[in-house]
Structures are given as C-alpha cells and as structure tokens.
Amino acid sequence: MSPALIAALPFLGSLLPALLIRTGRSHAAISAGVISGLALLGLLLNAPAILRGEVITARFDWLPWLGLNANFMIDGLGLLFASLILGIGLLIILYARFYLSKDDPVGQFYTYLLLFQGAMVGIVLSDNILLLLIFWELTSLSSFLLIGYWKHLPEGRQGARMALTVTGLGGLSMIAGMLILGNIAGSYDISAILQSKEAIQASPYYLPALILILGGAFTKSAQFPFHFWLPHAMAAPTPVSAYLHSATMVKAGLFLMARLWPVLSGTPEWFYIVATTGLVTMLVGAKIAIFKDDLKALLAFSTVSHLGLITFLLGLGTEAGAVAAVFHIINHATFKAALFMSAGIVDHETHTRDIKRLGGLRHLMPVTFTIATVAALSMAGIPLLNGFLSKEMMLEEASHTLWAGNGWIVPALAAIAALFSATYSFRYIAHAFLGPVRDDYPHKPHDPGFGMWAAPAFLVVLVVAIGIMPMTFAGPILEAAANAVVGGGLHMHPVKLWHGFTPALWMSVFAVVGGLVVLGQHRRLEALWLATPRPEAKAVFDALVGACVRGATRFTSALHNGSMARYLLIFVLAALAAGIWAWTTGEQGPPTRAMLPITPVAAAAWVTLLVATGCVVAYHRNRLLALVLISIVGLIVSLSFVYLSAPDLALTQISVEVVTAVLMLLALNFLPKITQPETRLIKRRFDALVAVAGGLGTGLLIYALMVRDFAFPTMSEYHLANSYKLGGGTNVVNVILVDFRGYDTFGEVIVLGIAALVIFALTEALLTGASSRKLIAWRPDVARAGDKHPLMLLVATRVMMPIALMMAVFIFLRGHNLPGGGFIAGLVAAIALVMQYMASGFAWTQARQKVYYHVLIALGVLAAGITGIGALFNGLPFLTSDFGYFRIPPFEKFELATAMGFDLGVFLGVVGSVMLALGGLSRLARRAAVGDEGFHVVAEKPEAREMAGHVPREVGLAGAMLRRQRKDGSEEGI
C-alpha cells in the first residue's frame, strides 16, 4: 500500500465511527478497528522490502513553489513508529470499547482517535518537513480534543488547554527552526536535507535552527523544563493516556530528533543541549514519580523520566546510543502502554486511583496483578524482561561518557535515575497490589472481562518475548530503524542478555537493590518531600497565562476600543497621510485625456447627489429621513451606472437598494428614531474636518487618475479581449464573476450563506430567554394605523409574483452574454418573495414556503461546487468552465455553458441568504407581536412546526390570528 494512503486512511475513515455510533458502540469500535487494521496491514505489506533496506516513497506535488510537497516515505524508522502507532492504536481501540461507559460519546472518541492516528502516521511517514509540520500541528489539535474528551471535568479542559499551549508554542518554534534548516539545505524534502550534513553543521544558522527545532521536540516529548503539561494531561480517559502519553504523541519529539539525527547530531552543541536535558529530565521525572499517589500521575512522571532517558541516548551522538534509544522506544511503548491500561483497569474496578486507598489487590484481581507486575518489573529493569536490556545498554553508554571532561558525573546520575526508576516501579506493585486485602475500597474490585485485559496481556507477552529472545522478536526492526536513524552503514552488535560483569551490570544491581532500600524508607522520605517547598507547575503556568492574557487584553482594548468612529478616523488619517506623502514625493505627468462634455442631465444628477449627500449629513439624527435620503443617493448612483455604460452594476445597485431599505426598516422598528449626540462639539468639528479632507482627497485622486492614461496595461484589457474566447460569454462582467474570478465568487457565495446563517442564529438566540421577555414586553413607539394587509397591495403583489419571477429567470438566462446573471436574478427573486411577506404577512407566506432557506443556501453552494468539481473530471483545474452551441429545430442556435450551473448556485445562494436574513429579523417583530401563545408555529425549522401540535399545522399563525379575530366578530381575516 502506498505510504500516502496509509497516512490518509485514518483521516478518510474518521467519520465512520461517529456515524456508526447510532447503531451501537461495538459497531463504532469495529469500524475504527477495521480502519486501523487496514492501515496496519498496508504498512506490514511493505515491511519485507523495508527490512531488506529499501525505502518506499510516494510523491505528489502540492505547492511546489513553496517547497511544500506531499512526499511520503517509509524507511526503517518510519516502519517502526508507524507500526507502533497503528498496532497499539488497535489495542487501544479494543480496550476503549470496554473502558468507556455507556454515557460517554464513544463515536466522537473513535473519530478523534482516528484523526490523531492519521496525524501521527503522517508525521512519521512524511518526507517533507513542511508536510511534517502540518501533521505535527494536527496532532496537537487532535490530542487537545482527546485530552479534553471529558468536557464536564474542569481538570480535563484545563489539562487540554495546557497541553495545547505548550506543544503549540513548541510547534511554532519548530516551524521557525525547520524553515531555517530547509533554507540551509536548499530543499524541504527530508531525504534531501539528510544528505547535507556538512553544509548544515558549518552554517552560522546551525545553532539557532537546532535550538528552535529542539524547542518543538522537547515540548512535545515533555522534556525538562516543559515536562509539566504531561501529568496534567492525565485528566484524559485512560485509553488516551495509554495511547498518546506513553506510546505515540510524546514520542513524536523523539522521532523528530531521531529523524534529523544524521544531520544535527555529533556536535558539542547537540551533546550538551540534548544529552544534558535528557539526563536532567530522567532524574527529575523519576524523583517526582516516587512521591505521586495517583497511579496515573506516577506513570506520567515515569514516562517523563523514560522520555528523558531516550533523549539522553540520542544526545550522546554515538551509534550505540542510537541503537539503545530505538530499542528503548520499542520497549517503553510496550510496557508503559500495558501499565497505563492496568492502572485504568484498577481505576475502572475500584473507582479510585489513589495508591493510599489501594493495596491487597493481588488476591482480588490476579490477572490484572500479573499483567501490572510483569510490566512494572520490566520498567524497573529486571532481567528476562525487555526493560532490562535497553536500560543496560543505556547504563553501558553512560558509563563511558565524559561531561565537560568529567568521567563520573554522567554514570553517577544515570545510576541514581535508574535507582529512582526501580523505586517507583516497585512501589507501583507493592503499594497497589501487595499487602493485606482492605475492606474500604470505594467499590468492590474484581478482574474485568477478557475484552479489557486482552490488550495489556498481549503487550506483556511481547515484553517477555523480547526480554528473553531480543534478536528474534525485535532484532530485524531494531536494526532497520537504527540504521535509518544513523543514516545508513550501521554495524549493530546483537543485543544480548549477558555481557559479563560489566560496569553497567554493577550499576543495574545498585539500582535494583537501592530501589528496594529506598522503597523501604518511603514513609520517612515522603514526609521530607512534603515538608520541602517546591514550585507548583500549574500555578506558575496559570499565572503566566493570566499575565499574558491581561497584557494582551490591555493592548487590544487600548488599540481596539469598539468605536467605529475611531477606527474610521485612524483609517482615513492614515490614507490621507499616505496620499499626501505620495503626492509630495512622487511625480505625475501632464493630463492626457480630455474631459467629456457635461450634459445638463448629468449636472442635475450631480447636484441631486450632492444635495442628498449633504442632507444625509445634516439630518442624520433623524434616522428615517436619513434612510430616505440615502435611497436618493442609491437611485442617482444606479442612474449614473446606466449613464456610464455599466448596466450590470445599475441592475445590481437598484436591487440592493431595495433589499437594504427593507432590512434597515426591519431593524429601525426596534431602534430609537432619533440619534442622540454622544460626543462633544469639538470632537465632532474635528471629525468633520477629517471627513471633508478624506472626501476631497479621494475625489482629487480619482480625478487625477481619470484624466491620465494608466502607466501599465490594465487587467480589464485582458478580460475584454478574452471573455468570449475563453469564457464563451460576451458580458464581460458576468464572465469575470463566474469564470475568470470564479474562485472569488464561490468564496463569496459561501460567505454570504454563512452571514445569513449567523443572522438567523443570532435572532434565534434573541427569541428565547431574557431577551425574549424583553421582546414580549416591548411596545411599538409609533402609533399604528390602517390594515395589516391592505387588499390592493395584496392583489397587486400576488399578480406581480409570477411576472417578477419570470423577469428573474430572464435576467438569469441571458446573464452570460447581456447584462444580468445569477446575482441580480437572485436579488430580483428575493424581492419578489419579500413583496409577498410584506403584503400577505409572515405566517401566510411562510406556510406556503415549501423549501427552507437553509436548504436553498446549501443547494446553492453545492451547485456551484459541483460545477467546479465537474471540470476536474475533464482534467481541467477546479472551476474551469466549458461551453458549446446547440440548436433545437424551431429555435435559433443557443449557447450552453457550464458556468450556468455555477451561476445557478450563485442565484440559489443569494435568494436563500437574503430571505433567511430578512426572515430572521422579521421574526423578532413577530415575537413581540404574538407573545408566548402560538409563537413556535412561526419558527423557521420544520421540526419546530411539527412540534406545534396543538395549532393546526396548515394554517399556522394565520389560523391563530383568525381565531382571535373571529372572537371579536370583526374581520374575516386574510
């Protein structure tokens, strides 16, 4: 299977569990399992070739001019990590099926899990660092969802936020480092970068790049001092902890260091930064783990410590160190995932993870005890288990490492860390499982069903198998992966159980014996630990974040105070300054174009425009009058568009004017009719000055531009020349909209739809709760007169309706060649519908509206999208339009263009959006007028109408009103 497909499979399948959850939890789990299993199978089919030393690649050009290519490769390292991710993923899927309860949204869980799995596989199979960065950020995001999966727990949400903040910041630092690295190497492809070791290490930017990249790796892999997020992420459900925080995500940083090992390692900088950080992390993590009472916290800090161990090994920069690091990655993944799952089982069965409340579980949960004990002994480094082997290799490496010329400090610290590690491993067994059976467990414990312990049991079998016969079970993959880490040419010594009485063996003995001794003194040491003050990471982090938020808020509110007048002031002043600067420093040629003659009509229109605009300013406090005056401006602007040969714009402008007037009037119903002055006179004078200067400046600039020829050929010339040739239409405006700039239009239709949906959502929110009570209590501030639905208007609009719609169809159909098109047609159709709402009332019209406006918007976006995608099937880029000429005998020859499908999408989108927005606003007034009784019948959604069971559905609100009117014995109704 292609590496790209392996990485894509979990993403493609991620929606399946969320959909299948409706048929049961097992189906969701099975679908997730099948997806992971398929990906794993595809990976393993490649394994024989990779173990022979081949590299499987798949390359796609994505954005080649950015150097961003979707290049994937599987080498030994990728194979190892991908099989860990997919294999343990499968086990976790099984385990989670039994771990999560009925009340948890299990479908969501598997969807998140698959998203995360895909992102992780993407990281380890990427052959392009920019692609890798994308997957890297995806793991941060998907792990955020997983850690915060139990949304009702504040710890879960806070832990998720902390993890996202720390790893996200690290990711940012890594992006910078990767860009530098790619810049030095001249390529963003990893295989190319790995060839340029000399260039990278000789570059003056080596150190900054190294530090920035390590920033990403260290935060992800929880290295000191960024280790604090990992224990807080333990608020996640245990399957997540077992998967993300032992086997996969935290190893992403290690993977990155291993991946770039051939080019970054081997320098003193690498050794001192990486090895030292690793050693300190190993020590600090192990020490804290000894004193943690929460089983998962203990395991979390032990994970920190083991990640430090692997980092330390990678930091040594030696081949043997790299082999040991890879081996420990395998071993740690097996025993730590098993340990997490066993802790989860204990939590699940006893309802507590507090080690102080446990003990004696050996008799009650023998299976769990066996699994946990084997895994913990492996973690402690007991022979015949796999943890022993890699720890020996680490101690062996440490025993001959010099740190600043000092030969004993590294081995000593490593041995102490191993001792601590043995201590907490023994404590996990002794304090939770050994000792007398207690009678005060929160819940009577017993072993869980097979489904729950199958996964950890399988891992424990691996622990033993690798521990006894390392070369048989792990040898080939270890060699292939380590070979990839060191960049080829590796001579690996076989991993053996017995090396003779080496210093490493003595250090191991010291660690195990010392571990037992320290555990014996645990009570006394704990008292000491509790007595010593230490920084609480969460408090420090919260204080830091709080300070950042306060600083950002202060900065934002100083700059961004919510006053439109102020933004406009700054904007206009800046534009003015730029204009003056350009005017005084640049030079302009003499005018080259003659003025057109000024006809009396043009002059009259100009005067009207000026007077109306001036009056808007003078009378703007009277809102209705201002609206009338703005209508005049709109009218004259439309007229001038026709006069200046832009009929498309004129048609659009006049339709938009109508819709705007209706929208404004709907809103004005609830607004004060008079605006009160809010600023002081001097401020208003100054604003007026700026406004006049801005207006005059713009006018002068346009005048200066229009009396001269352009210095460069304009875009419009290209459009004019090619509109018929390439787009098949003679109406250039329409061809630009649906063809040349089809992408823009597509985006705009979507944005328009979103805006309408937001208006709908906002008004929907106003219809309930406190604001709805306000609406019901609201009384109109103007006297009401006349009929609700005057008969003349009613008849006129109903007669008008088909004519107006036919006009819309006409404008739509001919849009490609003559003024018109989907946008104008959509507005005309919307106006025709609005007329019905105004004349016949909301309820009457709504009851006859069979297609919901939401659906119209969706259909519009779909129609436009499908037309665009259609081009892909012909091997052309998205949204390329095609056209041809047809003839049906009695008619003349006519043209059909695929752009028409696109235009249909625009049409539907516009109708839906305008109507949804207007309808949303008019519902506010309905709420105020109708009050509680019978209100729900006017709801937009079909379900809401159904819910209004006690009101006959057919007649809706109109019926309710009819009944009320009949009671008065007055009108007949509509």
Next chain:
Amino acid sequence: MITYALMFAIACFTLALLFNLYRVVHAPGVTDRLLALDTMVINTIALLVLFGIAENTAIFFEASVLFAMVGFVSTVAYAKFILRGDIIE
C-alpha cells in the same frame, strides 16, 4: 423633430427631478418626502427610456423595466413602516 422632442422631454424630467429633490429636503411631513422619492424613481425610469430612444439601444429599456418592477417595493416598505412600524407582519 424627434431630437427636439427628446431634448424637451429630457429637460422636463430633469427639472422634475430637481423639484422632487426640493420636496424631499423641504416638506411638511415624511409622507410628502416619500411621495417625492417615489416620483423620483418614476422620473428616473422616464429618463432611462428617453436615453434609450436617443441612443437607440434596448439595454436602457431593460434597466428601466427592472427599476419599475422593484423601485416601488421600497416605497411600499416605507409606507408600511410609517403606518404600522413593522413592515412584515
């Protein structure tokens, strides 16, 4: 002859446009302003048709049809607003 007739007609409607403007700005009440605005739309339609005749093109005619069809809707909306406050009841 038609040229003079057109010139005369255009001059009349232009003048009417300015008179309408006066009425919008100076009026006893909002109703008068609205009537003036509606008349303005009608004058604009007339001007468009006259331009179309003068330039001998049909495009102006279609624009004027659209003006005629949708132009009155805002007048209706204003009228309903003044009478009822709520334009979609």
